[in-house]
Amino acid sequence: MALSNVFETPAAGFNFDNTSRNAALEGLFDGGQTPKPMKTGTTIAGVVFKDGVVLGADTRATSSEVVADKMCAKIHYIAPNIYCCGAGTAADTEKTTDILSSNLTIFSLNSGRNPRVIMAVSILQDMLYRYRGQIGANLILGGVDCTGNHLYTVGPYGSVNKVPYLSMGSGDLAALGILEDGFKHDMELEEAKELVRLAIHAGIMSDLGSGNNIDICVITRQGVDYIRPYQVSEYKDNRKTKYKYRPGTTPVLTEKVVRLKLEVVQESMQRMDTA
């Protein structure tokens, strides 16, 4: 059994149980609008530089036209040396990266080795391919391992590409323009961070689905520097009051306590043999 499939060996074929559940839930809405899944809108980018990989992301999560989360974390932890940016359906990217991270941790414990980026990519590719694009996750995986600095993209249908620079999400074209213009091989750290910042900034300015702050994650042999936020949006709302209410703000008029009648049905005792 492959060390990487720890929870269970995946069953052959595809598992579409959830589609029948979704169809049943849709019936409950009586022809009205079903809630749309929260998508991250998003601009994410990654760049390989001399000593490692820089990943960047905006922090806006949208639900149709409303900004659902202004400080959403799109750079997910996979392993101490591997991080992943996710675009597409927020729940899918969140859960997929979670499962991947758990599997890799157990693999590390079992095999005694640090996971390699290519392994994370292979596991993701297998999983997304099995689900035929139903998992809407566009991921950028970046990390540093014993074989070097790597940046990969995995698409929702399971296609993989290895690249030196990359952007994904609804703001990817704007970011890609900046990356295509400014990328050079073997950049220094500050150059790389600035390039990624500019790329995400272009995505934020040109795309409605991206916005708010910019997160940056720098991965090198020495360690990880997760700067959240790296750049704060200049359009911040200044709240005039606080939305916290002390206990006692709402007066209690009456109080009634009803005891639940519980009866002991069965009691059993097992002696523990500590000899």
Add this chain to the structure above:
Amino acid sequence: MEKRCTDSQVKGVSTGTTILAATFDGGVVIGSDSRASIGGEYVSSKTINKVIQVHDRIFSCMAGSLADAQAVTKAAKFHLSFHSVQMETPPLVIAAASVLKELCYKNKDELQAGFITAGWDRKNGAQVYVVSLGGMLIRQPVTIGGSGSTYIYGYVDAKYKPNMSKEECLQFATNALALAMGRDNVSGGVAHLVVVTESGVEHVVVPGDKLPKFHDE
């Protein structure tokens, strides 16, 4: 991303593509372009690798849906590696082509991927096989595939000669790829060429600006 999957029949990233393979005296040349597209409008990668080494002297070019082709090639690499360990000898090129054919034929309803398998083995020398979308397996001395191949059937039919030298065959393949990339919008980037002979494997990459130019360029 979904807004880009407009009218292409392939879901997700497609290889677009021009792929070819040709036998010459003593070996085989396999080549492809390097463009991956989504929905026929957006180039998602300019440097995708479509020529995959499935064994020491056997290569396979992919066409169709990139996800399907990568998944099938991964499975084929595993099967071939296992087969060669069991047989204690390098696999035959027909074995590699058959593995791909089995996968494509048995799963023809779900998969959208075609392959050209080419290489050299001790028993039959240089060979080229094509596995089409539905799982047909055929051996040919020269073959082309992918959306860009339609533009170079004439060139290939006119210019291919059996038992060319290695240099002639390389030039033939480079020209064919250049012509196809010049006319097909979903083929482009660099030309990846691999020369497989008994003595070894040689990779040749021709960047876009070094490709041969023709009268109207």
